Amino acid sequence: MITSKTFESIYTQHWEKLYAFCFRMTRDEHISQNIVQDIFTNLWERRTELQILSTEHFLFRAAKNQVLKEYRNKRFDTSIIEEKFEDYFIDHIPTFETELLDKLYTLLENLPEKRKEILVMSKIKEMGIEQIAAELNLSKQTVKNQISSALKQLRIQAAETPGLIIPLGLYVLFHVNNILIIS
Amino acid sequence: MAKKITHYLDYLTDRNNESSISSAEKKLLDDFMQQEYNGSKWNTREMGSKADISAHIYENIKKDNLIKSTFKRYYKYAIAAVLAAILGLGILFKSSHNQPKELLMTTASVTDSVKLTDGTLVYLAAHSTFKYPEHFNGKIRSVELLKGNAFFKVAKDPSHPFIITSPQIKTKILGTSFHISLDHNKSTVTVVTGHVSVYTKKQKTFLRPNEYAVFTSADGLKKQRADDMSLYSWYKKDIELNQVTLDKVFTLLGFKYGVYFTAENERILNTKITLYIKNGLPLQNILDQINYITHLKLRPYGERINVSN
Numbered sequence: 352m353i354t355s356k357t358f359e360s361i362y363t364q365h366w367e368k369l370y371a372f373c374f375r376m377t378r379d380e381h382i383s384q385n386i387v388q389d390i391f392t393n394l395w396e397r398r399t400e401l402q403i404l405s406t407e408h409f410l411f412r413a414a415k416n417q418v419l420k421e422y423r424n425k426r427f428d429t430s431i432i433e434e435k436f437e438d439y440f441i442d443h444i445p446t447f448e449t450e451l452l453d454k455l456y457t458l459l460e461n462l463p464e465k466r467k468e469i470l471v472m473s474k475i476k477e478m479g480i481e482q483i484a485a486e487l488n489l490s491k492q493t494v495k496n497q498i499s500s501a502l503k504q505l506r507i508q509a510a511e512t513p514g515l516i517i518p519l520g521l522y523v524l525f526h527v528n529n530i531l532i533i534s
Numbered sequence: 535m536a537k538k539i540t541h542y543l544d545y546l547t548d549r550n551n552e553s554s555i556s557s558a559e560k561k562l563l564d565d566f567m568q569q570e571y572n573g574s575k576w577n578t579r580e581m582g583s584k585a586d587i588s589a590h591i592y593e594n595i596k597k598d599n600l601i602k603s604t605f606k607r608y609y610k611y612a613i614a615a616v617l618a619a620i621l622g623l624g625i626l627f628k629s630s631h632n633q634p635k636e637l638l639m640t641t642a643s644v645t646d647s648v649k650l651t652d653g654t655l656v657y658l659a660a661h662s663t664f665k666y667p668e669h670f671n672g673k674i675r676s677v678e679l680l681k682g683n684a685f686f687k688v689a690k691d692p693s694h695p696f697i698i699t700s701p702q703i704k705t706k707i708l709g710t711s712f713h714i715s716l717d718h719n720k721s722t723v724t725v726v727t728g729h730v731s732v733y734t735k736k737q738k739t740f741l742r743p744n745e746y747a748v749f750t751s752a753d754g755l756k757k758q759r760a761d762d763m764s765l766y767s768w769y770k771k772d773i774e775l776n777q778v779t780l781d782k783v784f785t786l787l788g789f790k791y792g793v794y795f796t797a798e799n800e801r802i803l804n805t806k807i808t809l810y811i812k813n814g815l816p817l818q819n820i821l822d823q824i825n826y827i828t829h830l831k832l833r834p835y836g837e838r839i840n841v842s843n
Contacts, residue, residue, distance in 0.1 A: 362595070363640045363663050363681075366588060372574035374581055384591055391595045415567045419547045429541075436543040439566045451558035458545065502542040 353398035361406055362391055369414045376418045376435070377427040386417040437499040444476050444498075452476060458505045576642070585639040585648065592638060635668040641682070643817065645769070645790055650677070653689035654696065657769030658682070660817075661792030661837065670694070679714050683789045685769035687711045688728075703749050704733040712741075713766045715789060721749045724760050765789065771813040777806045780841075783824070791817045793834070798842040802830060 353361070366387055373383035390413045394401070403409045422432055444452075480498075484491045540548075546563045549555040555563070576584055639648055640663045647657045651669045658664050662682020670676075675696040688696045688707045698705040698714065702721045705714060710728020715721070723732050724746035731740050732747040737755040739747050744763060749755045760766075765782055767773055768790040775783060781803040784795040797803050807827050811820060821832040821839070833840045 360681075362592060363588075363638065366591060367576055367584065367640065367642055368571075368574055370587065370591070371576050371581065372571045375570060375574050380582070384587065384594075388591050388594050391591075395595065411568075411571055415571070418567075419550065423544070423547050423551060429544075433541050433543050435570060436541075436566055439569060440542070440562075443562075443565070447562065448558040450556070451562060454556065454559070455542065458542075505540050505542050505545050507538060507540055507545060 353394070353401070358391075358395055358398065361394070361410075365407060365410050366391070369410055372411070372414055373418055376432050377421060378431050379427040382421055382427055386414060386421070389417065390414055433503070434499075437502050440502060441480065441495050441498050445479060447476060449476070458507060459501055584646070585637050588640060589635070589637040593635075634671060636665055637668055639664045639666070641792075643791070644814065647769070650675075650689075652691060652694070652696075655687040657685040659684065659768065659790050659792055679716065681716055682792050683713070683715045683768075685711070685713045685766065702734065702751075703747075703755070706731045706733065713789070719751055723747050724766055726763060726766055773809075773811040775807070775809045775811070777808055779803060780805045780807060780824075780828070780830075783807065783809060784841075787817070787820065793817065793837050793839055795839045795841055798840075802841055802843070805830075 369390065370383055370387050373386045374380065377383055390410055393413065394410070401409075418432075421427060422429060478486075480491055480494050483489075484494045487494070543563075546555065546559055549559060550563060578584065581587070639646065639658060641658050641660050643660050645657065645659050647655065648664070648666070649655055650666055652675055654675070656664060656666070656677075659682055662684060663680040664684060665678040665680060667676070673694060675691070675694050676699065677697070678699045680701070686696075686698070686707070688710055696707040698707070700714065700716055700721055702716075703723065705712075705723050707728070707730050710725065710730060712723060712725040712728075712730055714723050723730060723741065725741045725743050727743055729740065729742060731738060732749075732755065734749055734755050739755055739757045741747055741757065744760050745757060746760045747755055747757050762782060764775075764778070765786045766789075768786050773786070775786070780797075784797075784803070788794050805828055807824065809820070809823065809827075818834075821834070824830065825832055831840075831842050833842075
């Protein structure tokens with residue numbers, strides 16, 4: 352149960368970071384204000400029924416879901432959040448589960464020699480971007496750009512289930528040197 | 535077979551929405567959002583005035599929900615205090631019925647300042663909340679310090695008393711500079727220049743420069759002499775501390791950053807250090823500096839900082 356006094360202090364304590372987060376992801380003042388407003392309005396309306404363990408976690412989850420919803424509906428310039436995601440992805444490849452990369456791989460466009468491709472993601476995970484770049488004689492930035500552009504061009508079946516694969520994607524990476532990465 | 539080209543993030547959010555996301559994919563999406571959230575900070579250049587946006591959002595929430603505003607209750611106290619003061623002075627005044635818009639200012643880990651429309655300067659320490667009207671009207675200038683620490687330089691205007699309402703105490707000023715500190719159950723007002731009256735529901739005291747009043751629910755309101763006024767320079771842009779005991783350094787950092795220090799033993803507090811605190815320096819930098827000078831370990835646990843050898 353939240354009283355109007357605790358509500359006010361929850362607001363003063365948390366609104367700023369939530370707003371900063373929404374703005375960082377959307378770069379849209381209006382959407383950010385609306386999201387923060389909706390989160391707190393919702394909190395107030397459900398004040399008698401809610402049992403919150405961590406207020407910050409609860410509010411962050413709500414903000415996250417709203418940002419993703421606005422993103423799905425393309426209410427703001429989606430390239431901002433997408434670029435952030437690509438950067439995050441590239442920086443964290445070594446921490447990903449192999450299963451994730453395998454699955455992503457099936458979503459990437461088919462490359463001429465499938466056997467080659469399959470090695471790529473796991474290779475990146477194993478060797479890191481630096482080593483891959485050295486081996487391919489490319490700059491690190493070029494390798495990163497290749498991954499970025501691959502993430503931009505997933506081909507999925509319009510009817511929900513992600514399905515078969517069509518060429519493109521990491522193509523350029525191999526195009527530059529198609530002998531590589533075969534271990 | 536219809537295929538669409540889509541971004542990986544778009545694919546993940548779609549799957550998330552349909553709850554068909556795999557646990558590894560969900561973890562990737564969640565970790566990404568969490569990192570972005572952790573790195574989110576206010577940026578005035580990009581986001582504009584914090585006080586304005588906060589007030590705007592809060593107004594809208596209130597409009598939607600008819601939240602009983604708690605600060606109206608503080609207002610009642612303020613008006614009661616003013617009435618008491620005025621009856622004592624034998625002066626009549628008319629309270630204004632159309633209250634101007636209230637603005638809310640909240641600091642997180644850094645200090646902030648605001649200039650009110652009457653020219654009064656308010657320096658708000660970290661982790662503090664201050665409420666003030668968009669413009670003053672009526673005979674009194676009424677503001678509220680709801681939490682934390684603030685230093686006030688009140689613009690001189692004897693015909694419009696400046697009143698600061700806090701949960702436990704009220705402070706009335708004609709034109710002066712002073713510091714207010716609100717702790718969990720202790721409120722302190724320290725005067726640097728000019729004269730200030732401090733009221734509680736039952737008591738009243740009058741302060742001159744270098745005096746402070748401290749209120750605790752156990753002992754009520756007490757007046758004391760402040761021995762070191764340099765502590766109240768925390769609001770200044772750059773602070774120079776020359777051969778000052780750690781005890782005082784910690785008090786000043788406490789005012790400025792809204793933290794408190796617990797020392798392993800008393801001896802530590804008597805160590806003298808020389809420190810230069812540049813404007814806008816994060817607390818951690820200062821703690822690192824102190825660690826570098828003294829080799830003491832300073833470990834933050836939320837708002838408490840543990841100091842040990």
